[in-house]
Amino acid sequence: MTARIIDGKAAAAAVLAEVKARVDAFRATKGRPPGLAVVLVGEDPASQVYVRNKGREAEAAGFRSEQHTLPVTTSQADLLALVARVNADPGIDGILVQLPLPKDIDAETVLTAIDPAKDVDGFHPVNVGLLGSGATDRALVPCTPAGSMILIESVLGPSLAGKHAVVVGRSNIVGKPIAQLLLQRDATVTIAHSRTADLAALCRQADVLVAAVGRPEMVRGDWVKPGAVVIDVGINRIPAPEKGEGKTRLVGDVAYAEAAAVASAITPVPGGVGPMTIALLMANTVTAAHLREGLARPRFGA
Numbered sequence: 001m002t003a004r005i006i007d008g009k010a011a012a013a014a015v016l017a018e019v020k021a022r023v024d025a026f027r028a029t030k031g032r033p034p035g036l037a038v039v040l041v042g043e044d045p046a047s048q049v050y051v052r053n054k055g056r057e058a059e060a061a062g063f064r065s066e067q068h069t070l071p072v073t074t075s076q077a078d079l080l081a082l083v084a085r086v087n088a089d090p091g092i093d094g095i096l097v098q099l100p101l102p103k104d105i106d107a108e109t110v111l112t113a114i115d116p117a118k119d120v121d122g123f124h125p126v127n128v129g130l131l132g133s134g135a136t137d138r139a140l141v142p143c144t145p146a147g148s149m150i151l152i153e154s155v156l157g158p159s160l161a162g163k164h165a166v167v168v169g170r171s172n173i174v175g176k177p178i179a180q181l182l183l184q185r186d187a188t189v190t191i192a193h194s195r196t197a198d199l200a201a202l203c204r205q206a207d208v209l210v211a212a213v214g215r216p217e218m219v220r221g222d223w224v225k226p227g228a229v230v231i232d233v234g235i236n237r238i239p240a241p242e243k244g245e246g247k248t249r250l251v252g253d254v255a256y257a258e259a260a261a262v263a264s265a266i267t268p269v270p271g272g273v274g275p276m277t278i279a280l281l282m283a284n285t286v287t288a289a290h291l292r293e294g295l296a297r298p299r300f301g302a
């Protein structure tokens with residue numbers, strides 16, 4: 001079998017078109033656009049690229065968009081003061097503090113300080129709890145997991161009843177929330193991690209295999225059950241001497257060519273889950289704006 005390539009760029013463009021239509025209607029009703037504030041502490045080059053891309057998409061969607069760039073030496077108190085300021089700004093509906101944060105800042109303290117109604121990453125304990133209890137009418141759901149689910153639904157439809165989903169990775173920002181969403185779609189879910197025994201054999205049982213590990217090409221072709229749907233969340237920059245000295249390229253956590261020969265559908269890296277993450281950030285900002293204004297919750301990628 002040669003897998004169907006799941007086109008994350010096209011799926012993201014479709015979500016962003018829905019976002020734009022919602023923004024126009026919101027602005028017409030409320031007399032203001034949704035607002036997104038992105039906070040970057042330090043000068044990590046990958047984070048700078050992501051934050052720039054988020055700002056560009058926010059402007060394309062018609063948001064009020066602001067970016068706060070703070071030096072790597074910023075104190076936790078100063079960062080908390082900025083969070084308090086954007087929390088109090090009525091024109092800001094969404095707040096994202098880019099991770100990772102410098103080592104002297106406690107990320108959990110900062111994420112918990114964000115107003116849960118503006119927590120468009122879905123990382124605040126209130127939103128984590130709402131997701132875990134199935135209250136998806138009120139929760140803001142993390143972007144990468146929500147985007148991954150739209151890609152899975154594009155292949156398998158809304159119900160995963162009878163399917164075994166294996167999620168490799170148990171982080172709070174990717175692995176655990178993806179597992180919650182798969183469970184809500186009636187999949188039978190296994191969460192694997194660095195202490196899992198015989199990971200390859202476990203992965204071979206998966207009808208839906210999600211890799212969110214951060215290890216380049218760890219999942220090999222013979223870990224994939226024939227006909228499985230493979231979602232590769234990993235973003236790894238590795239040396240690419242074939243492109244010239246000092247050049248790099250992006251690969252996922254899945255050995256793409258090997259897995260594509262076995263799977264029925266697979267996300268590429270780049271062009272798979274990554275673009276959906278940014279699109280769902282915009283969707284979450286529109287959702288937060290609607291909920292904050294007492295309007296009906298819009299649904300994206302339905």
Ligand SMILES: NC(=O)C1=CN([C@@H]2O[C@H](COP(=O)(O)OP(=O)(O)OC[C@H]3O[C@@H](n4cnc5c(N)ncnc54)[C@H](OP(=O)(O)O)[C@@H]3O)[C@@H](O)[C@H]2O)C=CC1
Pocket residue numbers: 144168169170171172173174175192193194195196199212213214215233234235236273274275277
């Ligand atoms: N496409 C996108 O939009 C996004 C992509 N990413 C990418 O996804 C990947 C994962 O991110 P994130 O969840 O933040 O990463 P973390 O480092 O927070 O978590 C990695 C997880 O993988 C597990 N793991 C590590 N090594 C192994 C191994 N050898 N075998 C099995 N499990 C292992 C860890 O296990 P343990 O818990 O035991 O340590 C941990 O649960 C990264 O490549 C990241 O860049 C992240 C966010 C968005």
Ligand SMILES: Nc1nc(=O)c2c([nH]1)NC[C@@H]1CN(c3ccc(C(=O)N[C@@H](CCC(=O)O)C(=O)O)cc3)C=[N+]21
Pocket residue numbers: 049050096097098099100121143144235250269270271272273274275277278
């Ligand atoms: N508070 C917070 N929220 C996040 O959502 C968050 C974060 N911090 N820190 C870092 C991770 C990573 N992440 C990505 C977003 C887009 C792409 C993306 O657009 N990827 C493109 C390629 C980009 C490139 O070429 O480098 C693609 O896969 O096609 C990737 C990764 C969001 N994250």
Ligand SMILES: [Mg+2]
Pocket residue numbers: 171
């Ligand atoms: Mg992490």
